[in-house]
Amino acid sequence: MRISQLFGKTQREIPAEADTISHQLLLRAGMIRQLTSGVYSYLPLAWRVLKKIENIVREEMDNAGGQELLLPALQPLELWQKSGRDLAFGQGLFTLSDRRDHKLALGPTHEEVITELVGATVQSYRDLPLRLYQIQTKFRDEPRPRGGLLRVREFIMKDLYSFDIDAAGLDESYNRMLQAYRNIYDRCGVPIRLVEADSGAIGGKDSHEFIAVAESGEDEVIYCDKCQYTANVEKAQSVKEKVEGGEPLPREEVSTPGIATIEEVSSFLKVTPNRTLKAVFYVADSKLIFIVIRGDLEVNEIKLKNALGSTELRLATSAEVAESGIIAGAASPVGIKNIKVIADDSITSATNLVAGANKPATHLRNVNYPRDFRTDLITDIAKAQAGDSCPRCGGKLSSIYGIEVGHAFKLGTVISQKLGAQFIDQSGLSRPIMMGCYGIGLGRLLAAAIEQNHDDKGIIWPAAIAPYQIHLCPLYREGSKVSEVAENLYTELTTQGLEVLFDDRQESPGVKFNDADLLGIPLRVTISPRTLEKNSIEMKKRTEKETQLVPLDEITERLKELSS
RNA sequence: CGGGGCGUAGCGCAGCCUGGUUUAGCGCGCAGCGUUCGGGACGCUGAGGUCGGUGGUUCAAAUCCACUCGCCCCGACCA
Incomplete structure (x- = not known):
């Protein structure tokens, strides 16, 4: 892609609206633009990143036995009334009426729809287990959107729903998903903590959150320095010390x-x-x-x-x-x-x-x-605090903040019972299907990736989700061969299937380098009269300060190596 | 919804308190020309504004008043 033709411009100044890092960088890099509160357009660079994340998620879901499908965003409100979760979501549900005055909701999540679908399709224990997922836009009328992509009202989410015959089956599905999730965050370059969580409006029993540690995070996590105990403050317990007050005295x-x-x-x-x-x-x-x-x-x-x-x-x-x-x-x-x-x-x-x-x-x-x-x-209705004692081992509890980039719930049979999603078990009895659900907000994950991978100059994309792998940066000078070499190299690399962002603009070196740092493509390739004198180009990783010269005839090989 | 703040050009802001001398200004960005060219260069020329909206006060409103819409931040919600 030629930057001269790329839709989306970098900005030098930090938009006043933004005060979280990812929001600032996304705006400055020309990757997103807000339409209204909590609703954003993804410009080409951001969309490329999102698609990469989406593909990673898709691969891991498929590997964990998931089957992808697409569900309606427009859902009859009755379905929500049936499950009783219209109340749990309350104002968070976007609702509307059609021309016949039927009430509809814009899906904030799809447990109801999928349960209705699976209930109508699955009849026997032989049809289970099932793991179905969709990647699509969901709508929630959040009380307060914030932090750019961190908390929005319209967002692309991957949700997988597991359907098993019993608790043991659910456990297995759950554990496979937990592993799949670890793989996803790992591949996206977003270190996470697995955190015990409250299940909130979704309902259900066991629940874990995947939290990416970040200052801008909204979730407080309480964890033990000694043992593995890690829990969202919402759920965290702590040992309340006994206070010696002596024998009861008269009031x-x-x-x-x-x-x-x-x-x-x-x-x-x-x-x-x-x-x-x-x-x-x-x-x-x-x-x-x-x-x-x-x-x-x-x-x-x-x-x-x-x-x-x-x-x-x-x-x-x-x-x-x-x-x-x-x-x-x-x-x-x-x-x-x-x-x-x-x-x-x-x-x-x-x-x-x-x-x-x-x-x-x-x-x-x-x-x-x-x-x-x-x-x-x-x-127990007390908030656990840093400094308290661990409920498991007595160690000292600490606290950090993070972004919830994923959530897994053991739903059990709450929803399947309400919606009548049943199957016939081996003994011929009708039983409700055991469910789990597992969500990842893709845009939020994108933002979290930036929160965790940046410096004061800009974004530092993990290679797996970078919009492009190579930032080709010619420093033009009249009478030099820079332009010709750059054009040839661009054609060659692109032909080789490498993802190249080509800064073909007539800009000063400072502008180009600063934009390159801001956009955060993993590898920068500079061609200038200076490098050509040595029959070379210059390579620099976004993560490193040092540059290295590479002879012209070795470039393609080296770049293929580095960006594979 | 409660508390705080803000709406003036694509972005960042000044002007508002103390209405008129502003044809509404500055920086960035944008267009043209020229000079530059390894870390956000410079000169000249130029385009771009319903001063969020409505109503009011006034001879006169970006400026004062009322209402209203929108956005951001802090709290309750969540991927």
Whole structure:
């Protein structure tokens, strides 16, 4: 491809919109352009990269026993109502009506469609297992698109769905996919961590995420320095240390004027935060919920949501709290009635705690559970934090951020049951099909590849997904043979089947080199009067600083070698 | 949806507070000509703007007011 004809221009300045690296570089390299929030056009360079990623994914899916197919993006809303996941997706579902006023959804994912299809097709255990996948555009009305391609509303995703007769079969499918995924990230030059995860709106039991470590990542990962334990904060557990508080003492009221937060309470009463009780208020499916947790801990909303089995959960507004007659800043579960109280199990690990007195400017000392208050549920709803102890080995937990570039779920039979996807087993009984699903966002993976492979000059494409392998960069000078040699070399290399991006523009060396660095093609080949004097061209890898001269008659061989 | 910010040429910005001297300006980019040519060269000439939209205030609005649309960032969601 000749740069003079390439659609898409490089830009020197960083667009103000972008503040993640991949977004900036994609824009500067002229690879993408935003149409509206969370919706992007892929210009030729980006599209080439995406197709490379897609092919890698396709190969690995095929190797893992997948069969590719294509499913409708336009899906009847009834199907979603049947599975009950219209509620789980809620606002995230793009919906529309046709001319007869039938409600449709733009597929945010395809479990329903594929399950309906497989249910209608599969009859016997002999038809299983099946692993079906599609690579296509999906739509989600994200609350907040961000970071360029990292989080968008219209995106190309590979989803594979596995159908097995039982849990053992699912395990096998699951493990094969995990391996296939490792291969994919490996080939794309994106190191990942396998992370235990919450299954979210998709539902199901076991779930793992593939996280590419990056500062711009939205996911926090808690991991153990000693053992293999690695989990998304949403799911991560940690050992809550016991706090020695001694034998329960009689409860006593103390006046605490102007004192509200845990920090204020603990410094005012001279107790450590882990000797206090924190009260937090949520609204779950329109009902106010009272949360109690030890003062040094934070509420993990995902855990809370799962514990409540609610579809909608948010912090209560101060007005809502006040309406229920609760005194903010001095609230406590002691004496609370008519409100559901959910407690983190940390409250059982300490005694003689400080809590609110449900009276203005008053707190209580020596509050003990269960002596002084009741709860409706006690479970783990605390957020694991770096510095906590590992739930598996007791080692120290640390935290990093990353981009979720893949997710695997053991769905089980939740959806197949709802949609009636069954098969006849060996004993002649009808049973729901055991399902798993495995997704990779291709555009996000592309962005993650940049997040992990760049320097201050630009992108450094891993060869397997680079839009071109060779950046041919002639430095023209009148009266020299540069042009002729470059043209010949371009023709020759292209004929040999090598992917060459040919900078045939009349630009100064600085412009050309900087663009080459920005575009990040693995190998730069410079031809100039200087190199021709030595009957050579110059080669430079994008990953290295050093250049080397290669004699003209060896070029083709060397380049074929290097870019194979 | 809550909080914050921003809409002026393809990109980055100034002008707005304190309406009129601006024919709306600067840099990059773009077009033409010439000189340059190993790390974003220079000169000259030139093209390009519904100042997000609507309504209002005013003799006069990019500038003030109201409404509205859009975009970005922080939180709840996810590949």
